[in-house]
Amino acid sequence: MKILAAALALPALALAADLEALTRAEMPSLLALYQELHANPELSLHEVETAARIASELRAAGFDVTEKVGGQGLVGVLKNGNGPVIMVRTDLDALPVKEQTGLPYASTRTVKDEQGREVHVMHACGHDVHMACFIGAARVLARTRDTWRGTLVFIGQHAEERVLGARLMLRAGLFSKFPKPGHALALHCSADMAHGTVGIVEGYALANVDTLEIVVKGVGGHGSMPHLARDPVLLASQIVVALQSIVSREVRPGDPAVVTVGSIHGGTKSNIIPDEVRLQLTLRSYRAETRAHLIESIRRIVKAQAESARMPAEKMPEVHVSDDQAPALYNQPELCARVRRALLPVLGEAGVLAREPVMGAEDFAEYGLTKEKVPLCMFWLGTQAPETVAKASAEGRTLPSLHSPFFHPVPEPTISTGVKAMSAAVLDLMGK
Ligand SMILES: [Zn+2]
Ligand SMILES: [Zn+2]
Known part of the structure; x- marks a missing residue:
């Protein structure tokens, strides 16, 4: 031997x-x-x-x-x-x-x-x-x-x-x-x-990598008169928090996925309610179905949050998915x-x-x-x-x-x- x-x-x-x-x-x-x-x-x-x-x-x-x-x-x-x-x-x-x-x-x-x-x-x-x-x-x-x-x-x-x-x-x-x-x-x-x-x-x-931008629109106004405005800073904050439920509550445990909001920008001054806030996200997943699910859920949550913030129809947030997608x-x-x-x-x-x-x-x-x-x-x-x-x-x-x-x-x-x-x-x- x-x-x-x-x-x-x-x-x-x-x-x-x-x-x-x-x-x-x-x-x-x-x-x-x-x-x-x-x-x-x-x-x-x-x-x-x-x-x-x-x-x-x-x-x-x-x-x-x-x-x-x-x-x-x-x-x-x-x-x-x-x-x-x-x-x-x-x-x-x-x-x-x-x-x-x-x-x-x-x-x-x-x-x-x-x-x-x-x-x-x-x-x-x-x-x-x-x-x-x-x-x-x-x-x-x-x-x-x-x-x-x-x-x-x-x-x-x-x-x-x-x-x-x-x-x-x-x-x-x-x-x-x-x-x-x-x-x-x-x-x-x-x-x-x-x-x-x-x-x-x-x-x-x-992983699958997707880059997204969400343009959260609002109706700007004076910081002292929030009731006359529709505040996109508050709405963007609620969206960031709500998005955290996708991976924790919607994706099967054991199926890897990441939703990271890496950038949030809006406003110029403490006493002005701006009319726009921009979020930039990176999404990670392995399975094609999981990838599609993440994007679909983001669209759904963003729209629902905007509606609950009394945002008028023409002020619904825009979700842009970049073409620079890696499989x-x-x-x-x-x-x-x-x-x-x-x-x-x-x-x-x-x-x-x-x-x-x-x-x-x-x-x-x-x-x-x-x-x-x-x-x-x-x-x-x-x-x-x-x-x-x-x-x-x-x-x-x-x-x-x-x-x-x-x-x-x-x-x-x-x-x-x-x-x-x-x-x-x-x-x-x-x-x-
Ligand atoms: Zn590299
Ligand atoms: Zn490399």
Whole structure:
């Protein structure tokens, strides 16, 4: 039995050793690429230099690259005989955040945003790490092509932070003009996991995200004569409180949902009753029915509250649901199980963690929602020194989150783990 186990483990061990050596050889140039990307971040829909850089790296690795797919998106294809078609996705964009990490390669870049305001730009969501891992995996897979058969579709997706890029690339023919993937993979930095580890969430991993604005109208007047006015400040306050009953009283316990009113603005002065108050909300859910329920309930409650405040028909509040809607990410359990099995020999038991779902958003979800129903798996990539994670957890502190100006991954071990993990997952799906 012992001899058999050793014999069975041998190919896996050989693969792990090969991946280790291949990845190590790429690390100096991947670290340089990472620092260059980190120092030169670009906002969503403006990833011109980033996309060109990633396209040229993919071409150098042997991929056939098409640029400007649905905007700044790019698609690299590597055909290597008959076999599965596997898609790997990286995102390209950064955020309007002023970096405060103090790193030597910190971003000092500023640009004009769409309103013409000067804003700082930072890779505060780790998309620069994603790109370095993506290029590393592309090189490793191209270099090992005599060991697998099939087609790699490596896509650089723009505008993830605006949850637009995936939709734009799909609309531009990602699944019709390029080989249609049988599976799609992506990774995302985790701000609170140790480097050297990856985390997998089976099933719903990230949430439906909706942004709503409620315009609460009123009839303005003098603060001393409230009986002649219809006060939208009081009505808005009642709406905020009433909305809290949706999750607590209407949604089935155990079905995750969030209704947060994150902004309330109205009025100018203590003795004036204004004629308008604006509320901004974020909604989170996993199931499509729950999402629809939240929006429907908000409309119902808002209207009923306005009626009970004697608001005239023409002063009913307006509920605007933004088009910038992100669908929930569903990690297909069978694919997750396969990825997990592929990663174990490379990262070890301690390196592959089961993680809880969170209610953030990622438009990678879109690739699984077309008629092709492509199975998806996006896994988390640890970015922090294990001692930092242990210390923060012992002290009950949270580490700087994604999108924080202080978020900084430890590049070398993070990227090398990402390259090995992504390469191992793809090789497994290719039948190797
Ligand atoms: Zn982000
Ligand atoms: Zn992100």
